[in-house]
Amino acid sequence: MKTRDRILKSALALFNEEGEPSVSTVDIANEVGISPGNLYYHFRGKEVLIEALFDAFEEEMHIVLEAPVAKPLSVEDNWLYLYVVFEEIYDFRFFYRNLSDLLQRYPQLARRFRDLLALKERALGALLRELAGRDFIHLGDTEHIHLAERLTLFMTYWMNDRAVRHPEEDGPDLIHRGVFQMLLTIGAYVPEGREVFLTLVEGFYADISTKKRR
Structure with missing residues (x-):
């Protein structure tokens, strides 16, 4: 290397x-x-090093986030997609911790980070529209916009919340819990079989957690 x-x-x-x-x-x-x-x-200098890491992070996120915008995903792939996004965020998690402070000290990254958040919101909006188009979830005319915004907010500050409330939590468990909460949020819009869906999600999460502890 x-x-x-x-x-x-x-x-x-x-x-x-x-x-x-x-x-x-x-x-x-x-x-x-x-x-x-x-x-x-x-x-x-450290500033140049930070920018180089952000270049790599930005490139990875563009590859991931542009996928559902360019081509609709299957229902099953949507759930896997959420894992991939969380994994990319986790790999560069220092950007998300103390985000406001970091962007104040490196203002040249602020616009680029805002652009990534906008792309993240568009990707989640495309995912929600695809699920609604398949009648998997029911959303009002503009509801997917507001839900995508909430999910973007959740993904952006999820690790900060867990760091405060559960500082011992790290790695795969942090990712699994984040995806689990995202699925629960989306599951609230499942019109039929909602309880079955939520039970499956809870069982899926419990199974993953059990395997992780072994």
Whole structure:
């Protein structure tokens, strides 16, 4: 692996684990096993390093979020899709923790992050319209817009909520719980067999949680 890639990988791991404000370029250099001067050769300051990580995050999110907009997904694929989105967010979770503070310190990222949120909302809107078009859920004329906005808000601040209320929770369990809550929210709009759907969702989540603990 090239030195530049090793720096990015180590920086991402440290930012996710300890929080971006707590990590210096010296910490990253020590983790990689190089001198601060060598790190500076590749990234002339922490700001440049943050932008490079955001470039990677932005690219991954565009690939994922444009999928349901470009081509409708099957009902089953919609649920898997939510997992993929949560996994991408989790992989770059330091961007979402203390989001307002981070964007104040790196204002050049603010517009790009807003664009990602708008794309996330469009993707969720496309997902909801597809489910409504298949009569899986019933929504009013503009209800999918408001529901997509609520789901976007939930996805954006989910990890902050869990970090405050359940700081011990991490990894797959954090993702599973997030998807579970999303499915429960969407399940409220299932016109027929709602109780069956919610029971299946709860059973599915319980099964995943049991397997994870083994």
